[in-house]
Amino acid sequence: MSIDKTSAGTKLLSTGLKMLQLIDAVADYKNGVGVSELARHLGWSRNVTHQYLTSGVAADWLVQGENQKYSVGFHAAVVARNASPHGRIRPLLLAEMNELVQIVNATVSYAVLDKETPIVIDRVEPNRAIQIRSGLESRFSLRTSASGQVFLAHAPGLIESSVIDSDEEELQEIIRRVKSHGASRVHSRWLGDEIIAIASPVFLRGHCVGALSVIMPAIRSDADAVEAALVACSKSINHQLLNQQNGMSQW
Template identity: 35%
Template sequence: MGTQILTSSLKTLEVLAALADEPRGVGASELARRIGGSRGYVHRQLVTLCAGGWIEQAEDGTYRLSLRVSRLSDAAFTQAGLGHRATAVLEELAAKLDETASLAVLDGDSARIVQRVEVDRLLRVDARIEARMPISDTASGRVLTAWALPHDLDALREAGVATAKDEELERIRRDGFAVSLPNPREPTVAVAAPVFDTRRRVLAALSVVGPTVRFDAEAAASAVVAGAARVTALVSGRG
């Protein structure tokens, strides 16, 4: 006889999956209707998940995923070896543009580099793996917030995290890429494009960065967008 399945755990995962499908949260009654359970039972599941920090309740009474869930997607990204599988794309981009190529994910209130390929140049950018970058002015951070789910972006702003303005994020989505803002303390410029999961939700940002004295980020944008599309294909199994 096989090990007995915990149906309560399956129901909890079903609740999380249902919340993930909602861009702006959902009430307990509506959620119970969608997953086929009593309101009281689903409400207890929601209260338990709130206590664990996996979801949060908005002022209007609806429930939504918390940013803590991003740790799971980040871990899945790492454990599934997607950073490793994207290395070939990063290597090609780094060789083609002769600059450092990186892959970053949203981690709490910042963008964190999970994979990087450098070029052997005398003047190069120090972009260490696990390095964290602000999301308001870096190319990767602006991409990750431009395509973030609305309630995730709202949660960041409610927590006091600086982000690009809505009109800037709209322009980034329209262009399909983002360029970093000037930083007098760091004379570099980067361009980034989004990598999507199978549901077309942003999973990571692929970027190339180089010193402003030689790197034309706007000119490199098409190559970076194409590279991000290739990594998206790898994620969906088409690569």
């Protein structure tokens, strides 16, 4: 086992660091990445890269698709779900999400920001068990998705990034709508279907830590009522989190 030492004398496992580096690199490829391309990116040999990728698949941190490309696997979503702060607020979120799904009769999701990409880590569907989806369907565009627009409106640092032009009139209109309505609404395609997606922010300690969203068929005519129910749900969550915070809880 290879071990490196820091200047302070603390021993670090170089193999562990390399595995984490590889997983982080794979996560940057939204459509997956092949062995050769990843090896060039990391500056490793192809054989070493393949060995680490195979180990990642065996541990359920990575998955290999039919196109032979590798993507972040299911276990990463589980860890993200349990990570702070989501792991601590999840019981409250799931209770509210289950109640909301009964009201709107549509899929309710909760997304967090992974670098500059919203990723769904919890989803409740009508008449189905709670489940976590992983893979490409759980990642959305920062600019064109409802959840992404919520993060844009409440995370100024994203607008200042090289990915987003803060001077664009369209972007400013998106932000105005989210802040005035308490939600973002987009018409899009999801898993091949025309849908309406509506998202509203979840706050913890004054920061937007997640986006609660509803996805429903575009043919439905009750989008205004669904949006009102979603906003009411997110406000309820935010109110409960604020009360727990003020009550000197561990949140």
